[in-house]
Amino acid sequence: MYFSGVDSRVSIAELDLVGLRRCFHAHAETAFTELWTSVTIAAELRRLGWRVLTGAEAIDLSRAPRLPGPDELSRAAERARAWGADADGLRVVRDGHTAVIAELDGGAPGPSTAVRVDIDALPLDESQDASHAPARDGFASRSPEVMHACGHDGHVAVGLELARRLAGRDFPGRVRLLFQPAEEGGRGARAMLAAGAAEGVDRLYALHFGLGLPVGEVAAGTSGFFANSKLLAAFTGRPSHAAHAPEEGRNALLAAAQAALGLHALPRFGAADTRVNVGVLRAGTAPNIVAADAELRLELRATSGEVCDELERRARAVLNAAGAAHEVGVRIERIGAATTADCDPAAVRAIAAAARSLPAVTRVLDDHRFGASDDATFLMRAVQERGGEATYLVVGASSPAPHHSPGFDIDEACLAIAADVVERAIR
Amino acid sequence: MYFSGVDSRVSIAELDLVGLRRCFHAHAETAFTELWTSVTIAAELRRLGWRVLTGAEAIDLSRAPRLPGPDELSRAAERARAWGADADGLRVVRDGHTAVIAELDGGAPGPSTAVRVDIDALPLDESQDASHAPARDGFASRSPEVMHACGHDGHVAVGLELARRLAGRDFPGRVRLLFQPAEEGGRGARAMLAAGAAEGVDRLYALHFGLGLPVGEVAAGTSGFFANSKLLAAFTGRPSHAAHAPEEGRNALLAAAQAALGLHALPRFGAADTRVNVGVLRAGTAPNIVAADAELRLELRATSGEVCDELERRARAVLNAAGAAHEVGVRIERIGAATTADCDPAAVRAIAAAARSLPAVTRVLDDHRFGASDDATFLMRAVQERGGEATYLVVGASSPAPHHSPGFDIDEACLAIAADVVERAIR
């Protein structure tokens, strides 16, 4: 079976680690529409002999808020078909069941180790600048307004590389690879947990590239996770003719605009570092109609779960008050979340030891301050609650531009380092 | 040739005045996408023997700002095809050339009279309430989020009815019917003027239903037009990861929200009545990315052209300052306009006399305060500058809900009144 790689004559099976990354980079898909990505991962894992779980066995979508609508999913399916995804695979994932879990028993007794890699891209237009390697070298995103701007393309490549290296079953214990959709937005991890992703796991390694570290540096543990709450607020007013009778309208656009400013003006906290971002505002239909509908999408973060809760409580007060000021209705829905987590010393030590043994690694840190959110924290907590241990390792990638920006990229030397570190930690 | 009427077995030619109105109501299309509407009008006019101008002969689109994009036009063409528009007709109008001009010489010497009817609908979801006649009687808009909520469906029907009544050429002078697209947004009239719509016109009647008058009342003239300026403002910032480095972003969403509030807070004027409406705001892509792009669509109105200019000057200051506050770029484009105009006494008298002669007319006013904008004012001024006379007549329609709202409707008895008044004024 042949998939269209970046060079469409080449199959996935023929691609090396760098090739894999570039191929997934080119086929960027956003949360829960990772159809081509998921089908491609599952097929390669099956080819390698892993036991592969997909569909409802890999993820319980009843626990995932705000799935894409049927239109978006059918457009994504069309695109995946055009990219060569096979029909059988698509049938399983086309309603958003894009998680893939793969398991393999090694040849010797040992612990059960899970490796979590996330697979989704972001709704962002990729840089076409000649200085941007994917654009220069022809593997930039083939979807307009979708881009792997957080390195998950590399995560997928490392996940598949591990699958290849371990395919000989010459390792102690058992390995479970968790290919997670919808990390952006904080929706995939809990839905996979609900399908049993953390059951029986003794140790969890969650992996991330970049985060400010130069290539060659590895942080075996991470602190400073932001707890995260993502909200959707819908304002419902009343339209009217903007000249004849503006007073008959109830202006949802102004309510949303006021809420956006009010949310960004929520106080800083002495007790924790916080973040507020209203990332999306959509309101109204025409200049001569008082806007009757508006929608905000926003997120609140704090380095403490309690402060994040308090921030969300206040954000809801701001949203409701904006509705009250303009006499429009307000509906608020939580559409994503992440929590904080601590890394376990034993897991950190295992990664640190593996990293120190590699010549390509110039510096090993026990801890890196994350300064962002990842719903891997739910997986970490679930493993810890079941008596297991977890760490979140960061592999430096010398990114030339910030995460989530059009010029983000990774130094591809980081790919082998990541695969080596995790492989050694498992072995 | 058969068009699909509301009852698809019936052709346009078989529909009476009320049937025409219902048919055009059901096939609502917004500014410059009135493809089915335009093709249907032109075909019926040709069937009746009028000389029909379409395409570039009817409208000069180089003078129309903000045409719909190719995607929107091709979706509209698909819809028009599905509704039965013939391929030849569509070929002429599918790039937005939706104006139709029809001319006929009567059998006797006399002045050249133009009648202007506008043909576009609004981006609004029509009421599905049982108390809303179009919903109850099955002729509600077949396009989601498009609705004839300003009575232009009735205007088109009256225009075609006049074409039928005058087809016998038994009237003095010459009649020109102007079927104008894109009145909403104030873009069609000037583009038709540029194609010569006002050349040689001695008298212009522009027609509107409703505007607060009950059925049976006719206003032979109108005052209190709002001059109107519609603007599009685009803000261009810089995206960044909302947790890692919010300070690296330049927030276009906040700039747009601040501008929206600031624009609505522009001062009232002692010297004129004014209106401000930001009707559309679109910003950002995802909750975890600082929004790099935002767009506002807004309109400014004043009962004085000078005040409208001053209001626009201040609005630009507000928009530019919002950009400066957030260090994002601002681009402002004027996407529509209307002006003020005065009705000529002779034209008013002609309409008033015609109206008084009709038993169905219970009250005739010489003047009605408009309190809104119509780019017919450009046509009126053009006719007046060329030595002709113009009036804007209002035919009461007992509308149960405000113009531009989902429950807007007309009492269909207004249709015959309007056709009778204009026919008698011409004869």
Place this chain on the structure above:
Amino acid sequence: MYFSGVDSRVSIAELDLVGLRRCFHAHAETAFTELWTSVTIAAELRRLGWRVLTGAEAIDLSRAPRLPGPDELSRAAERARAWGADADGLRVVRDGHTAVIAELDGGAPGPSTAVRVDIDALPLDESQDASHAPARDGFASRSPEVMHACGHDGHVAVGLELARRLAGRDFPGRVRLLFQPAEEGGRGARAMLAAGAAEGVDRLYALHFGLGLPVGEVAAGTSGFFANSKLLAAFTGRPSHAAHAPEEGRNALLAAAQAALGLHALPRFGAADTRVNVGVLRAGTAPNIVAADAELRLELRATSGEVCDELERRARAVLNAAGAAHEVGVRIERIGAATTADCDPAAVRAIAAAARSLPAVTRVLDDHRFGASDDATFLMRAVQERGGEATYLVVGASSPAPHHSPGFDIDEACLAIAADVVERAIR
């Protein structure tokens, strides 16, 4: 008894009409602190032989909201003493009883005519520009931040001039002069009504200079009064250290700022002309403390009483919502009001006839569009409810700068015109 005129060696009794106006201009006092003004008026009226009512006989302060506090009144009393007000007079007025009513019976039967002149100045710094006559000629306000910027100084002068001209009792009927405090803010008229100011009045003339008319023009009647509601909103939050624990604070300053913007963004109304002005905002104590207290003073106006009520209802919603957004308490108090009123044709005719008989009057209008508020409307309505007639006349003054601005002034030729018109209308 000698008062200090502008030239302190001159007594009030020796000043002519222009001299009176300049003297009151120099001694500007704001609402309910018109202590020197009131004492001076009452003394001159008594000297002329009129029956004078002061204190509780002239005004019922229990009906006046927001009197100045004891500190402000005692500072005003100190100033009035320094300006030469006598101690006995001051004792009567020093708690804010600054209204003066004077009555005189003429020598012949006839109607009872009331003339209302207002006496208060505004909290505004007068222009010191050489082009500003009061500054150039040495009669600018002697109080910093207080200025006669609405012509009430002239009104007082005309009231006293009428008192002199009529002192011979050679007129038909009876005349009552109403010297009203606190017109600015809309608090004095209703309090004088409560003390009986409108009882037994057959005809009321309320007088105003300026309002856009040039000197020589007189409008015998006025329309377009704005109904007016003035509110005070107090926000009570919680202070905290702005660096240590900003989240412990509840920010009253931000609530007030948001309310101010939200109030100015209240919609224009199709049904009436409206005004919104937040004129005062005071909040907070120090940059490093989260502001716990804030106060707004604002006014809402509409050319319809119902619309003014609706505007106030919405303003309260905006104020309460601003409090809710910031979790601070809100207290709203109505601190002033005016209503709309219509002038009676007979009263208008009487003034118009008088005006037409004067050579200095170049043009007489039956109606002038006011475009502002005056609580004389309460007096007009009260007289009309008792069967009397009223008009509000405007005497052109060629003001070089807008009312309520630092460069406002009147062409003093208007003074004699006003006195002549009213005197002739009475005779």
Place this chain on the structure above:
Amino acid sequence: MYFSGVDSRVSIAELDLVGLRRCFHAHAETAFTELWTSVTIAAELRRLGWRVLTGAEAIDLSRAPRLPGPDELSRAAERARAWGADADGLRVVRDGHTAVIAELDGGAPGPSTAVRVDIDALPLDESQDASHAPARDGFASRSPEVMHACGHDGHVAVGLELARRLAGRDFPGRVRLLFQPAEEGGRGARAMLAAGAAEGVDRLYALHFGLGLPVGEVAAGTSGFFANSKLLAAFTGRPSHAAHAPEEGRNALLAAAQAALGLHALPRFGAADTRVNVGVLRAGTAPNIVAADAELRLELRATSGEVCDELERRARAVLNAAGAAHEVGVRIERIGAATTADCDPAAVRAIAAAARSLPAVTRVLDDHRFGASDDATFLMRAVQERGGEATYLVVGASSPAPHHSPGFDIDEACLAIAADVVERAIR
């Protein structure tokens, strides 16, 4: 010479450490109006035999922004006189020269040690609650709206206690006591530096109570200082009549309100913790005048000096843009500042050793995260630049309410601990 203590029959000389604190607490005075405080401190120091510098020898006011105006200073002088400050002392300080420097040589060779205590109170109304010890025990602030809500009353008491304990000259080296005005607002330290306060100092101890630590705990060093920039922004518009011609006005109140919201919405920074507070907004004079003047007082803080500079740059953009939006002038002035600083290990060790030797001290920390600003950082940096060492020690005070709030208080057991720690560190 007798001062009025809390009990006015008692002189300062008779008061013990707790009595001193209560006396200064009752006589709270804000920045640069600490007239009674300064006179009282200087007199007591002279009585004890220290060499005392006051006036221009202690502080260079040409380096202090925003001194209080003559009115405020003369009211403060009146109050100080009423509280018993002697006329000679007042003459020196009444123009704001409220710093006091005292020096004494010990009997043995040794380093020159400076101790810095700040002396100013805050513009805040003290709690009258029975649970608030100063209210309950009768030593609450005697000035309305002024309160020692940051513990500087205790700092002064400790400074004088040290002066007493060291008056016998039985210590090594030299001691210089720096009684600094205007720490709040960040204006006093640099002005004292300009007068030479840091010259010749080998070691500096700056002292603060509270900051979240319970009584019994002492932090020998401090980190996490916020760099601080305090700004005053003045908006100058144009007044107009709010009904007649609102469009003639240029609304400074709205500009200030918009700026306040915009400033609080400045982004969080990934690179440093930040704070923004607009603490004061004053605008306008009357509800019926468009507000022509407005003033903001605000502060910006960051745990990095560079980020504080960037924050100030952005704040200026927001302020200027608010002016541009409303077409009002903007003037921005920096009225205070603080910087970041690091404590020197040797100085920390000296304090830690002294603290550990005290039975009343239950816990000694090498470092406490400050989370606020203090312009002592300028003194620390000046000493360090001259080759000396500095630390900022925090003495736990079990404060029942946050700093800068009406219920702030200290457990008076902290006073002796502070005096003991510093005395031992000096000896």
